[in-house]
Amino acid sequence: MVLLHVKRGDESQFLLQAPGSTELEELTVRVARVYNARLKVQRVCSEMEELAEHGIFLPPNMQGLTDDQIEELKLRDEWGEKCVPSGGSEFKKDDIGRRNGQAPNEKMKQVLKKTVEEARAIISKKQVEAGVCITMEMVKDALDQLRGAVMIVYPMGLPPYDPIRMEFENKEDLSGTQAGLSVIEESEAQLWWAAKELRRTKTLSDYVGKNEKTKIIVKIQQKLEENDDDSCLNSPWADNTALKRHFHGVKDIKWRPR
Numbered sequence: 274m275v276l277l278h279v280k281r282g283d284e285s286q287f288l289l290q291a292p293g294s295t296e297l298e299e300l301t302v303r304v305a306r307v308y309n310a311r312l313k314v315q316r317v318c319s320e321m322e323e324l325a326e327h328g329i330f331l332p333p334n335m336q337g338l339t340d341d342q343i344e345e346l347k348l349r350d351e352w353g354e355k356c357v358p359s360g361g362s363e364f365k366k367d368d369i370g371r372r373n374g375q376a377p378n379e380k381m382k383q384v385l386k387k388t389v390e391e392a393r394a395i396i397s398k399k400q401v402e403a404g405v406c407i408t409m410e411m412v413k414d415a416l417d418q419l420r421g422a423v424m425i426v427y428p429m430g431l432p433p434y435d436p437i438r439m440e441f442e443n444k445e446d447l448s449g450t451q452a453g454l455s456v457i458e459e460s461e462a463q464l465w466w467a468a469k470e471l472r473r474t475k476t477l478s479d480y481v482g483k484n485e486k487t488k489i490i491v492k493i494q495q496k497l498e499e500n501d502d503d504s505c506l507n508s509p510w511a512d513n514t515a516l517k518r519h520f521h522g523v524k525d526i527k528w529r530p531r
Contacts, residue, residue, distance in 0.1 A: 290406050321419060330372055396415055
């Protein structure tokens with residue numbers, strides 16, 4: 274099995290194993306899928322920490338409003354009345370105004386936080402240092418653990434607009450968010466090794482040879498738009514003649530016959 278150390282830019286992400294005979298179409302999709310699933314776990318963990326501290330998400334039309342504004346507009350958090358954490362709640366105001374402030378009690382809070390810690394350990398970049406390869410099954414297991422913890426604390430479930438529930442149901446909307454910029458579409462993913470794109474039409478062994486004990490560093494990125502490529506080629510710095518003129522101090526000089 275070839276050992277792949279996957280990076281995004283210069284940042285380590287995870288280790289993954291694949292036979293040299295693996296089609297790069299399959300491998301690229303597999304790497305992108307694990308990469309994106311780890312991002313999902315990270316997003317869920319962040320929201321679950323907020324859930325533990327400040328309770329469930331407020332309805333979108335109540336978020337960011339003061340208590341006086343909510344009363345004046347006669348708005349009601351119907352889901353907040355249904356979604357009471359096991360063992361009762363403790364009020365802890367969310368200063369950002371996203372969550373209803375009805376936090377779980379200390380025991381239930383620890384259930385959420387401990388599970389978050391365990392899930393993060395599964396997908397941690399420290400697994401690279403430990404030599405542990407990440408599989409899709411491991412990432413799914415982390416998500417299942419998170420889902421189970423939420424069900425223990427909120428057996429009635431979360432509101433349909435709560436980002437944690439939306440993530441579990443694969444209905445999350447990341448458009449216009451910083452988190453959305455990190456996601457790489459499987460169809461647009463590219464793998465690079467030794468300054469070469471690993472083309473999807475070939476196999477891994479076409480690039481790394483037949484040695485199944487090979488270790489390589491691959492970088493995953495989003496495929497560049499064609500227009501971006503063209504704009505680079507048309508840039509002045511891509512013109513060797515223009516570059517020479519610049520360094521010789523003869524840029525834009527017009528010569529006339531004497």
